[in-house]
Each structure stands twice: as structure tokens, then as C-alpha cells.
Amino acid sequence: MTRDWNQLAAVSIRDRRMKMAALTLFLVAVSAPIVLPYFWMVMIAFTARTGGADADTLWTACAILVPVTLGYSIAYASLSVRYRAITGAAALILATSLLWFFLGDDLHLNNFRFMINPNIVEDIRGAATAGGQFPWVWNAFGNSLILAGTQTLIVVTVSTLAAYYLSRFSFQGRATFLQSLLVLQAFPAITLVIPIFLIVYWVGLLNTLYAPILVITALELPFFIFIMKGFFDAVPWDIEMSAMTDGASRRQAFWMVVLPQVRVGMIAIGVFAFIKGWEEYVFVTGLRTGNSYWVMSTYLYYVREDVMGVDYGMVAAVSLLYVMPSLILYLFCQKYLTQMTIGGVKG
Amino acid sequence: MPKQGRYWISDTTLFLGPAILLLAVFFVAPIFVNIVVAFTDMSQSVRFEDFPTTRQFNKLGKVNEEALLGFELRGSFYRALALTGTFVFFTLFIFNLSFALILALTTTAVPERMGAIFRAIWLLPRMSPSIVYALLWLWVIDSSERGLFNQVIMAFGMEAMNLRLNHPMAVIVIANGLIGASLGMIIFTSAIRSIPDHLFYAARADGAGSLAIVRHVILPALRWPISYITIYQALALLVSFEYIFLIMGPSRSTMTMAMLSYTKSLAPEIGGGQYAYGAAIALILIVIGIIVALVMWRLANMKALLQQPRIEVR
């Protein structure tokens, strides 16, 4: 059988190019609608004045930002590590200068004045309105930090301890315990918001920050225990045994030898838990009867619904402040998060 | 050898104690409380006189005279049931499964770093706080000419639309789907990654094109992850109301069962404090969830998958 290799080569090259072009086009087309609203938000935050944003300004900004970001993404995907930083800086400078050139007059930071004015709502709407009970944004920001941070600390500690025990100790009822945990892990926990409200009320934690912290921790616990157990299972027994033959107690072996091996897992669940706690809305509003404390989610909700729903610029600016910590954490810890899904994929 | 008794607390208490305590108080206990409360007449006063009573359940089937936000909810329960079914079915099959699979396939077919960027984009909504995500949706579907969606379709010469009013189901399906697709995408991607390279090489040398590789090499390896996502996401969607509430508010057009339970009891500023009624609906949801899980469990032999939490090609 003889083959026309030249023709086959031509066919192959054509196929390959068409496949790559089609795939890239498809991915760009389906991903653009996801990214666009985020650009939209950023631009509104920096350009809108009272009464709304000018659509032309927004589209100009998107017309600048989208190609630059896309170009940078392609460069990022095809260049070596060394050039990525340079391209990144170039893209940033290009974007800023283009924005400045075309929209210089429209850009302003006025929408962010809520960050330095503790009584912004009162100033806008007057003390007599609902705005009167509104706190300074940093108050909510701080509460959110406390909520997410404490929750993360508890989740990481408790699930690490439990996962180690489940991975390494044999005890009576271990299988039953694991199975129950599995059921809880698949249990639609959000349906329990009413009985949880009642229990929190009976325990006397209603309207305190402790309530959402403990509740979110408990509901996430089964999932995180399984992930951590996956990480512990991957640590070879030998390493622990040799530590114990070297004279360490079981707990010292855990603390000094095993724990460092699962650091990645702890970081991964920590990031995940923090992002969860930072965004929590249902269990904050559900376990709070009045406005006893504010976190970022409730703050933004009321900003949007009640206080300055028409002031798009300021709503966008608050959103931007709120979304930043999550996104930064996500971008920087992405590699740990993907390891979590691979190392401990629950099926 | 250090003896067990040397420590002031035992290993079990130290390692497992905190987890058991938290789970017992805030996870297991609520399940039982929910069952009990569902059979009472508890409302705003957080007290009940009548137990056991099936009053809440009787109320469900009947025409409901109680007003909510001035609406009269007639037969709201059956309507909620139907809406829930529609919502779960379309979100699950269009986005959480199909689209997730397409994303996993396409992002693993392009060069690695490029695929990673697109996956990161798709995870963006999941990583953003729910309120922000909902806010973005509200701006996108704003019924005025200022809405992002309307601006885009008007650029193509179409009339501005009021999606919230005219296509509420599409809005909540897509809004939940864009988030839901990312979980499937991640799980399918890691399953595809765990297929040995040699299997792909062999298929290519055997003459298989891209589609044949998807069909004969990738899909057979994804059987377990697909079953897993189906069950897990069906359960999650069945009870999810956060995005629906934040985008649509207590609108009748999207009042699914989970929404009904929440708005009747705890929703901020509109919650009627009808705890028993909400708990009764929640109990129905839990029962439906367990039945769905068991049926699918049987169909897909989930037990094997869940006990061996690793994707692997035998």
C-alpha cells in the first residue's frame, strides 16, 4: 500500500489548524460573557457619576480592556516564565495608558469615598432615613475578616485532627463513623437553615458572630475531613513508624513528621474555607434578627437594595472592595486548590 | 513506649472530639429538630402548642389563603414542585453535566496553560461572593436599555427585553448553571488527566481522530465522575435557593420548593417566621433528596465510587 505522504501532511496541517482555531474560538466565545460583567463592574466603579454610568464610556473601556487581556492571556499561555512578567507589565501599562488617553476625563475615584467617610449613607440620604443605622464599611469588612478568619482556623484545625485520626487509628465503629460522615457530606445542609436557627436561638447565640462561624464550620466539616483524609492516606506509614522508632511519641510523630507532609492540603482547605466564610450570606442573615452586626455580604445587599440602589458607581465600588480579597486569594492559591481536587476528589 | 494514659486527654477526644461536638450540635441535631418542628405549629413566637400535628402538610396540598407580600399564593406548593423539577432538570443536564463536559474536553485539548486560563475564568463566578455574582446578573439583565444584555442585543438591532419578567426560569437556570458547570469541569478535567498518556498515544497511532478519542478513550473513563456529578449536583440544585433569592427576590415565577421554605420562614425582611411550615417543606425536600440519591445510587453503583474516592482507569 503506497501513501501520498505529501497530501497526508497537508491534510494533517489543515486539520490541526482548524481544530485549534475552532477550540480557541469556542472557548473565547463562551468565556467572554463570564468576564464581561466583571470588566463592566470595574469600569462602572471608576467612571460612573451620580445618576448612572455612561454606556459609551463603558464600551470604550471594554474595547480597550478585552483585547489587551485576551492578548496577555495568549502571551501568558505561549511564553516562558521569564517573559510573562514583562508581558504582564507591558499589558498593564498599555491598558492604563489607553484608558487614560481615551477616557482620562471620565476616570475618577469619587465612588470610593465611602472608604474614608464613616457616615457616607447619612451624608447621602440624611440621618432620618434607614441609612442612619448603617456602619462604616470597614466595620463590616472587619467583621467579615473575623468571620472568615476564625472559621478558617477552626475548620483547618478540627478537620486536620479528625482526618488524621480517621486515616491512621483503628477504633471500634470506624467504618460506621466514616459512612455516616459520607452521608452527612452528601446531605443537603442548606435545608437545615430553619432548625439551625432554632438551635442557635435556644443556645443563645442568635445575633452574634459566633453563630455563623460555628454553623458554617460544622456544615463544611464532613467535606473537608474527607479531603484531609485523602492527603493523610497518601502519606506513607513508614515515615511515621520510623519517627516512632526514633523515639517520638505518636503525637510527636503526628506533629513533627506527618503534619508537614499535608501542608498543601491544609492550605487548600484553608483557602477554600476562607472564601466560603467571606462570601457567606444565608447563614448570616438567617441567624440574625435585626442589624446587630454587619458583614460585607449584608452590607452590600443593603447598599444595593435599600440605600443607594441607583448610585451604580458606589454600588460597583463596594462590590469591587468586597470581591478583591476572594479573587486575590484564589489567584495566588490556585495551584493548591487544583491539588485539592485531584488529591482528594470525592469521587 | 509512651502509654495511652499518660496524656490528660485520650487520643480519641483530642483528635475526634471537636469534630464530633460541632457535627452533633450544628448538623445532626438540626436534622432531628427539623423532623420534630415539621410536625408542630411553630410560628413567629418560636413556641408550639400542638405536637404532633400534620397541619403543615395538610396546608401544602390545599389552596393557600395566607398572603405573602400581598400575593395570594394559590396552590403554591404544587407550582413550587413543578418549578423545582424544571429548574433542577435543565440546570443539571444543560450546564452541570453537558457544558461541564464540553469545557473539560475543550480545555484539555488546547495547550495546557491556555486551558488553565479558561478554567480559571469559569471558576471566577464560584469564587466571587454570591451577592456580587447576583449583583452582576441584575445589571446584566436590567430591563432598561442600560442592561448589559440589552445593550448587546440592541447592537444587533433587537428590541430590549425584560428577562426577569418574561424569562425568569431561563435566568435562574443560566445563573446557577454558569456556577454549576465549573465543578463538573474540574472533576472531569482531573479524570481526563488521570487517563494514562499511553492510551491516547495508542489511540492516535491506531488511527483515531479527536472525536473517536473522546468516544472510545475519554468517555469510558468518565463513567464514574459523571454519575457522581449527576447525583451530587441534583441534590445540590434541589435545595439551592441563594442565587434564586438574590437575583429574583421572592418572585412567584421562580418560587421553587427551597425558595418557598426559605421565604416563608427566614428570608430577611419578608420571612414570615412560619418555621413549622418551612420545616415541613424542608423535610419533603430531604425525603425527595434521599429517594433521588438512593435511586441513582443503585443505578450507578455509587457505593463503589464513594468508598474508593479516587478516579482511576482499571
Place this chain on the structure above:
Amino acid sequence: MATVELKNIRKAWATAMAVDGLDLTISDGEFVAILGPSGCGKSTTLFMLSGVYLPTSGDILFDGSRVNDVEARHRNVGIVFQSYALYPHMSALQNIMFPLRFQKVPDAETRAREMADLVQVGELLDRRPSELSGGQQQRIALARALVKRPNLLLLDEPLSNLDATLRLTMRAEIRRITHELGVTTILVTHDQLEATTMADRVICMNAGRIEQEGSAEDLYLRPRTLFVAGFIGSPPINLIEGKRPELKLSGIPVQSGLEDSVTIGIRPEMLKAADHGLPATVSYVEPMGRETLTTVDTVIGPLRMLEAVAVPRWRRDEQILLNFDAEDSMVFDTSGKRIDGANVRLLEIPGA
């Protein structure tokens, strides 16, 4: 069937050069082995031939036409992998028939069954790969690679997952089948025995380059580099620092200045116990069945000596005298090249 040519092939990964300027011609129907340590670029070469990897530069020619851009599925190449890479959800028969699916062969099943008979797995065709032993999977993989009548058969360490006896059988089997079909075959292996017993020609690779090619005995008796001398032969060759008062070098060009830094190679079986020569103390005796390997300590360092005796002749700590023939020695320069015509002999040391 096809002749295969590689012209100045390079393959660069992000961090390293896997194949660095490879030139190779394989004629129609030839059985060639590429031999080298792991990481030497031999599998990369194989995957470039199959079309799974694209070369960074250089040309791959099939029958004189450039096929660099031809996708794997159009190249009509059969591969057998070390892991066999059988499709886990298909039966053995479906596995063998898989390549024919894309060629629209009318009597696919008959052809697949014929091929299965040729590799002697005719009765296992309904089983799944997980229900087959390593040797059986190996045969199925071979049938799958051959069923589409490939131009070129590529074998990537096909025997390394089998146990010793099976390996021996499969070595002969693969040789028989490829011979019967007359298919051009390239075998990649790190096992010198596999390469030398199966192939017409052995290509020894190291660090992305060809060190030497030739027949098995060429590589063994006339290695051109220190690497080949050291890699081929078991137990390995004795390597000695060349400038020693006990050794007399000859055949080295006088003005070259090489004398100071050469390395001497002597194969263990070339060392003999004699009544005069280098004094040595037996430090270790290993009976290896038909042969005995004796390790001795000498002033020029520890040496291995292989003798064709089943019962050890020496005991530990025994004093013996060693010698070898000058023509059995090899001399290598600092860059590792063998110096043609150079050899070394022992000087008698008075009072030893």
C-alpha cells in the same frame, strides 16, 4: 513496508534537550534496536516516529517523503507500549479490531481473528484486559499494532513488565512474528540482552545522541566510546586510570599528550589468573551459576574477574596473580573516545 530516515532530528522540552541531532536510516524490513539508559531520548525518538510528538527541528522521512506534519493516525504505524495501553473497557477482540474501525476494512473481524491466531491468543478474545495476564496483554497489544498491516512497527520496552521466563519466550515470539510479516521494526529498550538477541542492528544512544551503531558484537568487542564500553556487557567492564607505573601503554600518538589522562577498559572475562602478573587479593566471590565473578583488590584499584567455572576457584583473602592480553584492552581519551590501535599491557614488577 517502508524505509525510515531521520535527519538531524532534535526535540527540545521546556527545560532540556531530549534528542539532540539524530541521524538514522533504517531499511525496509530491518529489525533495529535502540538501546540506551532511561532518559537518553530513545522513547522520545520512537514517539516522534509515530507522530505523537513533533520534532523541534529536522526531518523524518518515510520512503523518502517528509512526514513531520503527518498526524499519527495517518502514518500507519503500529506501537506496542511498555504498559500495553489496551483500552480497559473493550474486550480483547474489540481492542484488536479498534484500528480497523478507522480503515473501513470490510472483513475486520476475520482479520482480527487471524492476527490473534498469529500471536496465539485466539481463545482469549472475549476477555477484558483486566482479566488477562501480562504476557497475554502483551500479545493482544502486538496484534492490535499489527492488524492494520503497518509500514512500521514500534516497540517501546515491550518486555520490561514481564517475568524472566516469559521474557525469553516473547523475545523469540516477537522475532518470529515480525520476521513472518517482514515488517520494519524498531525496538526501544534499556536491556542490552533484548537488543542484541532480537535486532539485526543495535543503535546505542546516550544523552539524546547516537553513541554507536552496529551489530551486537561490534558494540561489545569494538566500542567506540567509553559510554558504550561501560553500558554494554554484564558484569560491567573494569575501568582503570591509565597512567600507572604498572601499566605500559602503546599505540598512542606520541605528540598527542594523551598519555597522562587516558582511561583503560578491560572486560571481566579477559582477566585471567596466571603464574605471573599483577598481585591481587580476593575480596569477594559470587557464584553465578555457569560462571563465577570474583572481585579482587589490586594496587590499581578493585577489579572484577569473570571465570567460566561453576565452582569458585578462589577463597576470600587468597593471594593471586592476574594478567590479560594486550589486544583485549581498550584505551579511551579524556573525551571518552576510544583510541584506535592503542592498547596496554602489564609491566612485570620485580619482587611482587
